Amino acid sequence: MFKQKKDKTTYGIVGLGRFGGALARELASAGANLLVLDKNEEKIREFREITENALVIKSLDKKSLEETGIQNCDIVIVCIAEQLDTSILATLHLVSMNIPLVISKANSSEHGEILEKLGAEVVYPERDMAIRLANRLEASKVLDFIQLSEKINISKLPVPEYIVGKSVSQVDLRNHFGLNIIAVECDGDVLETVLPDYVFHKGDILILSGSREGLYQFTKWSEKH
16 A cells, blocks of 8 residues: 655556656656556556556545555546546545545536536646647747736746846836746846846846736737837
Protein backbone atom coordinates (compact mmCIF):
# COMPACT_ATOMS: atom_id res chain seq x y z
CA MET A 1 0.00 0.00 0.00
CA PHE A 2 1.20 3.48 -0.90
CA LYS A 3 2.25 5.54 2.12
CA GLN A 4 2.67 9.25 2.56
CA LYS A 5 6.14 10.76 2.97
CA LYS A 6 6.26 13.49 5.56
CA ASP A 7 9.07 15.44 3.90
CA LYS A 8 7.35 16.04 0.55
CA THR A 9 3.97 16.38 -1.12
CA THR A 10 2.58 13.08 -2.35
CA TYR A 11 0.60 12.83 -5.59
CA GLY A 12 -1.82 10.28 -6.96
CA ILE A 13 -2.78 10.06 -10.64
CA VAL A 14 -5.77 8.03 -11.79
CA GLY A 15 -5.60 7.27 -15.50
CA LEU A 16 -2.47 7.27 -17.64
CA GLY A 17 -3.81 8.56 -20.94
CA ARG A 18 -2.14 11.39 -22.81
CA PHE A 19 -2.81 14.00 -20.10
CA GLY A 20 -2.28 11.75 -17.07
CA GLY A 21 0.83 10.17 -18.55
CA ALA A 22 2.45 13.53 -19.35
CA LEU A 23 1.59 14.82 -15.88
CA ALA A 24 3.07 11.73 -14.23
CA ARG A 25 6.31 12.06 -16.16
CA GLU A 26 6.66 15.74 -15.27
CA LEU A 27 6.05 15.10 -11.57
CA ALA A 28 8.44 12.15 -11.56
CA SER A 29 11.17 14.20 -13.25
CA ALA A 30 10.73 16.78 -10.50
CA GLY A 31 11.37 14.08 -7.88
CA ALA A 32 7.80 13.92 -6.58
CA ASN A 33 6.52 11.05 -4.44
CA LEU A 34 4.05 9.57 -6.89
CA LEU A 35 1.37 6.89 -7.11
CA VAL A 36 -0.13 6.12 -10.53
CA LEU A 37 -3.13 3.92 -11.27
CA ASP A 38 -4.48 2.53 -14.52
CA LYS A 39 -6.40 -0.53 -15.66
CA ASN A 40 -3.98 -1.17 -18.52
CA GLU A 41 -1.20 -3.53 -17.39
CA GLU A 42 1.08 -2.56 -20.27
CA LYS A 43 0.92 1.11 -19.31
CA ILE A 44 1.63 0.29 -15.69
CA ARG A 45 4.72 -1.72 -16.67
CA GLU A 46 5.89 1.28 -18.69
CA PHE A 47 5.43 3.70 -15.77
CA ARG A 48 7.21 1.44 -13.31
CA GLU A 49 10.33 2.80 -14.98
CA ILE A 50 9.63 6.22 -13.40
CA THR A 51 7.93 5.24 -10.14
CA GLU A 52 7.82 2.05 -8.11
CA ASN A 53 4.28 2.99 -7.08
CA ALA A 54 2.51 2.07 -10.32
CA LEU A 55 -0.48 -0.18 -9.78
CA VAL A 56 -3.03 -1.93 -11.97
CA ILE A 57 -6.58 -1.19 -10.82
CA LYS A 58 -9.42 -2.89 -12.67
CA SER A 59 -12.25 -1.14 -10.84
CA LEU A 60 -12.48 2.37 -9.40
CA ASP A 61 -14.92 1.52 -6.63
CA LYS A 62 -14.08 2.90 -3.20
CA LYS A 63 -12.76 -0.38 -1.77
CA SER A 64 -10.37 -0.94 -4.69
CA LEU A 65 -9.11 2.63 -4.48
CA GLU A 66 -8.51 2.37 -0.74
CA GLU A 67 -6.54 -0.86 -1.21
CA THR A 68 -3.99 1.07 -3.29
CA GLY A 69 -3.38 3.56 -0.47
CA ILE A 70 -4.36 6.55 -2.61
CA GLN A 71 -6.11 8.06 0.41
CA ASN A 72 -2.62 8.76 1.80
CA CYS A 73 -1.86 11.24 -0.99
CA ASP A 74 -1.93 14.99 -0.48
CA ILE A 75 -3.18 15.65 -4.01
CA VAL A 76 -4.98 13.29 -6.38
CA ILE A 77 -5.64 14.06 -10.04
CA VAL A 78 -8.39 12.18 -11.90
CA CYS A 79 -7.43 12.06 -15.59
CA ILE A 80 -10.23 9.96 -17.12
CA ALA A 81 -12.60 12.64 -18.41
CA GLU A 82 -13.51 10.73 -21.59
CA GLN A 83 -15.43 8.18 -19.49
CA LEU A 84 -17.97 10.49 -17.85
CA ASP A 85 -19.57 8.04 -15.42
CA THR A 86 -16.21 6.61 -14.34
CA SER A 87 -14.77 10.10 -13.85
CA ILE A 88 -17.70 11.18 -11.68
CA LEU A 89 -17.74 8.03 -9.53
CA ALA A 90 -13.97 8.04 -9.02
CA THR A 91 -14.07 11.71 -8.02
CA LEU A 92 -16.95 11.06 -5.62
CA HIS A 93 -15.06 8.23 -3.90
CA LEU A 94 -11.79 10.17 -3.66
CA VAL A 95 -13.45 13.27 -2.20
CA SER A 96 -15.18 11.10 0.39
CA MET A 97 -11.74 9.85 1.54
CA ASN A 98 -10.91 13.36 2.82
CA ILE A 99 -7.90 13.73 0.55
CA PRO A 100 -6.75 17.37 0.96
CA LEU A 101 -7.08 18.18 -2.74
CA VAL A 102 -8.81 16.24 -5.52
CA ILE A 103 -8.38 17.65 -9.03
CA SER A 104 -10.47 16.24 -11.87
CA LYS A 105 -10.12 16.71 -15.60
CA ALA A 106 -13.30 17.75 -17.40
CA ASN A 107 -14.16 17.76 -21.10
CA SER A 108 -17.14 20.12 -20.91
CA SER A 109 -18.59 22.82 -18.69
CA GLU A 110 -21.46 20.51 -17.68
CA HIS A 111 -19.00 17.79 -16.70
CA GLY A 112 -16.98 20.36 -14.76
CA GLU A 113 -20.04 21.64 -12.87
CA ILE A 114 -20.82 18.13 -11.64
CA LEU A 115 -17.22 17.56 -10.50
CA GLU A 116 -17.16 20.90 -8.68
CA LYS A 117 -20.38 20.05 -6.84
CA LEU A 118 -18.73 16.82 -5.69
CA GLY A 119 -15.95 18.90 -4.11
CA ALA A 120 -13.18 18.61 -6.71
CA GLU A 121 -11.11 21.34 -8.29
CA VAL A 122 -11.65 21.15 -12.05
CA VAL A 123 -9.17 21.56 -14.92
CA TYR A 124 -9.91 21.80 -18.64
CA PRO A 125 -6.58 20.91 -20.31
CA GLU A 126 -7.75 21.24 -23.92
CA ARG A 127 -9.54 24.56 -23.29
CA ASP A 128 -6.65 25.99 -21.31
CA MET A 129 -4.16 25.04 -24.01
CA ALA A 130 -6.39 26.65 -26.64
CA ILE A 131 -6.56 29.87 -24.59
CA ARG A 132 -2.79 29.96 -24.25
CA LEU A 133 -2.33 29.42 -27.97
CA ALA A 134 -4.93 32.03 -28.89
CA ASN A 135 -3.27 34.62 -26.69
CA ARG A 136 0.14 33.86 -28.18
CA LEU A 137 -1.28 34.26 -31.67
CA GLU A 138 -3.11 37.52 -31.02
CA ALA A 139 -0.15 39.03 -29.18
CA SER A 140 2.92 37.47 -30.76
CA LYS A 141 5.36 39.20 -28.41
CA VAL A 142 3.96 37.37 -25.38
CA LEU A 143 6.40 34.68 -24.18
CA ASP A 144 3.88 32.80 -22.06
CA PHE A 145 0.30 33.12 -20.85
CA ILE A 146 -1.51 31.36 -18.02
CA GLN A 147 -5.18 31.80 -17.16
CA LEU A 148 -5.78 31.25 -13.45
CA SER A 149 -9.41 32.40 -13.60
CA GLU A 150 -11.66 34.57 -15.73
CA LYS A 151 -10.24 37.71 -14.07
CA ILE A 152 -6.70 36.68 -13.18
CA ASN A 153 -4.18 35.96 -15.90
CA ILE A 154 -0.39 35.91 -15.85
CA SER A 155 1.66 37.01 -18.84
CA LYS A 156 5.39 37.02 -19.46
CA LEU A 157 6.75 39.33 -22.16
CA PRO A 158 9.81 41.41 -23.07
CA VAL A 159 9.79 45.00 -21.86
CA PRO A 160 8.63 47.23 -24.76
CA GLU A 161 11.33 49.54 -26.10
CA TYR A 162 9.07 52.53 -25.47
CA ILE A 163 9.31 52.17 -21.68
CA VAL A 164 13.04 51.40 -21.48
CA GLY A 165 14.61 54.10 -19.31
CA LYS A 166 11.31 54.89 -17.57
CA SER A 167 10.41 53.98 -14.01
CA VAL A 168 7.53 51.79 -12.80
CA SER A 169 5.72 54.84 -11.43
CA GLN A 170 6.12 56.73 -14.71
CA VAL A 171 4.66 53.95 -16.79
CA ASP A 172 1.92 53.22 -14.20
CA LEU A 173 0.62 49.96 -15.68
CA ARG A 174 -1.83 49.51 -12.83
CA ASN A 175 -3.63 52.79 -13.51
CA HIS A 176 -3.59 52.55 -17.30
CA PHE A 177 -4.21 48.84 -17.85
CA GLY A 178 -5.14 47.37 -14.45
CA LEU A 179 -1.94 45.31 -14.46
CA ASN A 180 0.32 44.40 -11.56
CA ILE A 181 4.01 43.68 -11.96
CA ILE A 182 4.70 40.37 -10.19
CA ALA A 183 8.40 40.29 -11.02
CA VAL A 184 11.03 41.43 -13.49
CA GLU A 185 13.76 39.26 -14.98
CA CYS A 186 16.89 41.37 -15.41
CA ASP A 187 20.23 39.99 -16.64
CA GLY A 188 19.33 36.48 -15.50
CA ASP A 189 18.16 37.57 -12.06
CA VAL A 190 14.53 37.67 -10.93
CA LEU A 191 13.44 40.75 -8.97
CA GLU A 192 10.43 39.64 -6.95
CA THR A 193 9.97 43.05 -5.30
CA VAL A 194 9.72 45.74 -7.97
CA LEU A 195 9.73 49.21 -6.39
CA PRO A 196 8.06 52.27 -7.96
CA ASP A 197 11.46 53.83 -8.73
CA TYR A 198 12.74 50.78 -10.63
CA VAL A 199 13.88 51.83 -14.10
CA PHE A 200 13.21 49.39 -16.93
CA HIS A 201 16.25 48.18 -18.89
CA LYS A 202 16.55 46.84 -22.40
CA GLY A 203 16.25 43.04 -22.26
CA ASP A 204 14.08 43.02 -19.12
CA ILE A 205 11.29 40.44 -19.02
CA LEU A 206 8.03 41.53 -17.39
CA ILE A 207 5.84 39.08 -15.48
CA LEU A 208 2.41 40.69 -15.17
CA SER A 209 -0.96 39.78 -13.72
CA GLY A 210 -4.34 41.20 -14.61
CA SER A 211 -7.36 40.74 -16.83
CA ARG A 212 -7.03 39.23 -20.27
CA GLU A 213 -8.31 42.49 -21.77
CA GLY A 214 -5.76 44.55 -19.82
CA LEU A 215 -2.89 42.34 -20.97
CA TYR A 216 -4.14 42.48 -24.56
CA GLN A 217 -4.47 46.28 -24.50
CA PHE A 218 -0.97 46.66 -23.06
CA THR A 219 0.62 44.50 -25.77
CA LYS A 220 -1.27 46.39 -28.48
CA TRP A 221 -0.31 49.75 -26.94
CA SER A 222 3.35 48.75 -26.77
CA GLU A 223 3.34 47.75 -30.44
CA LYS A 224 2.23 51.27 -31.47
CA HIS A 225 5.14 53.05 -29.78
